[in-house]
Amino acid sequence: MKKLVRKNILNMQPYLPGKPIKEVERELGISDIVKLASNENSFGPSKLAVDAMKAGIAELNRYPEGSGLYLRQALSKKLKLKCENLILGNGTDELIELIAKVFLDVKDEIVVSEGAFIRYEMAGDLMGCKVVSVPMRNFTHDLEGFKKAITPRTKIVFIANPNNPTGTYVSKNDVDRFMRGIPSRVLVVFDEAYYEYVEEKDYPQTVGYVKQRRNVIVLKTFSKIYSLAGLRIGYGIAVPEIIDYLNRIRPPFNTNSLAQLAAQAALNDASHLKKTIKLVKDGKKLLYRTFEQMDLSYVPSAANFILVDVKQKSRKVFKDLLREGVIVRAMEEYGFSSYIRVTIGLERENRKFIKALKKVLKK
Numbered sequence: 242m243k244k245l246v247r248k249n250i251l252n253m254q255p256y257l258p259g260k261p262i263k264e265v266e267r268e269l270g271i272s273d274i275v276k277l278a279s280n281e282n283s284f285g286p287s288k289l290a291v292d293a294m295k296a297g298i299a300e301l302n303r304y305p306e307g308s309g310l311y312l313r314q315a316l317s318k319k320l321k322l323k324c325e326n327l328i329l330g331n332g333t334d335e336l337i338e339l340i341a342k343v344f345l346d347v348k349d350e351i352v353v354s355e356g357a358f359i360r361y362e363m364a365g366d367l368m369g370c371k372v373v374s375v376p377m378r379n380f381t382h383d384l385e386g387f388k389k390a391i392t393p394r395t396k397i398v399f400i401a402n403p404n405n406p407t408g409t410y411v412s413k414n415d416v417d418r419f420m421r422g423i424p425s426r427v428l429v430v431f432d433e434a435y436y437e438y439v440e441e442k443d444y445p446q447t448v449g450y451v452k453q454r455r456n457v458i459v460l461k462t463f464s465k466i467y468s469l470a471g472l473r474i475g476y477g478i479a480v481p482e483i484i485d486y487l488n489r490i491r492p493p494f495n496t497n498s499l500a501q502l503a504a505q506a507a508l509n510d511a512s513h514l515k516k517t518i519k520l521v522k523d524g525k526k527l528l529y530r531t532f533e534q535m536d537l538s539y540v541p542s543a544a545n546f547i548l549v550d551v552k553q554k555s556r557k558v559f560k561d562l563l564r565e566g567v568i569v570r571a572m573e574e575y576g577f578s579s580y581i582r583v584t585i586g587l588e589r590e591n592r593k594f595i596k597a598l599k600k601v602l603k604k
């Protein structure tokens with residue numbers, strides 16, 4: 242079999258998702274499990290989105306509108322861009338892969354940050370190109386380091402902003418400086434999966450680069466704050482030429498009709514977003530305070546999750562927390578061997594996590 246498989250696939254490993262609740266129930270025979278492992282929104286989707294899906298069920302015998310025209314129209318209005326600036330993906334995950342397939346050949350290089358969302362590296366590996374990993378500075382993408390890592394072979398730079406799993410962001414000043422200094426032939430991908438959570442005033446509005454017709458793709462998703470992760474829908478924003486190339490290899494019906502309807506309806510529910518932001522803000526305060534009381538250091542986060550140092554092998558803490566009915570993520574595979582990442586959930590979920598963490602760490 243090995244001989245049949247493309248060489249660069251041989252060394253790849255499947256992506257490890259957060260553990261599903263049902264699996265933990267089955268494995269450990271416990272119930273009332275809290276999942277704070279995949280940066281989802283525990284609040285659940287907007288009622289408008291749910292109603293839109295219900296109304297759409299009767300038409301499931303039909304294929305979806307392939308390009309998601311109505312959703313793109315709604316997004317274009319919101320972003321003050323044209324529909325031609327937008328592409329939908331089966332999650333931003335799919336868009337990351339489409340970008341890699343359109344632009345990367347074996348001899349090319351991509352630049353990513355160490356400790357960044359792992360799907361960029363996987364996309365580079367998929368295409369068999371060189372993945373240049375720049376060390377972080379204080380848990381944050383080091384854009385000066387990125388600049389130094391760019392060579393004549395660099396095709397794409399991936400910037401997760403805020404980054405998962407660190408929750409850190411790069412500021413407008415840093416991004417502007419970076420964008421002034423890089424060659425125009427390099428494509429810059431800003432992955433802004435947690436965009437709507439960010440309240441920091443110096444966070445960059447990178448859509449401006451698309452409006453300036455730069456070689457930039459901005460990625461956003463309905464999986465996180467919109468609480469539609471199970472539907473798999475995200476979008477990319479770029480100049481029409483880039484979108485056109487991505488469309489050439491986009492599977493014909495890559496986003497399903499219910500996802501398109503739900504996403505479009507979710508855009509109209511500002512109060513759902515507002516409530517979620519408050520929930521996360523309050524939860525963050527509670528968790529920060531708790532970590533400080535427990536003498537655990539954490540990375541201040543601009544998103545809906547926190548990376549916290551549990552001062553021992555995080556896999557063990559992860560397993561111990563599972564037995565207490567709390568699913569978090571151990572961050573060894575990202576190089577943070579004593580850190581877990583916890584998603585901020587409902588108040589009751591956060592409190593259950595705190596109680597379990599105190600028990601497990603004997604604090």
Ligand SMILES: Cc1ncc(COP(=O)(O)O)c(C=O)c1O
Binds near residue numbers: 434
């Ligand atoms: C930074 C980042 N980008 C992209 C994704 C993928 O999101 P989607 O559900 O839209 O595929 C995630 C999911 O965890 C993420 O953390």
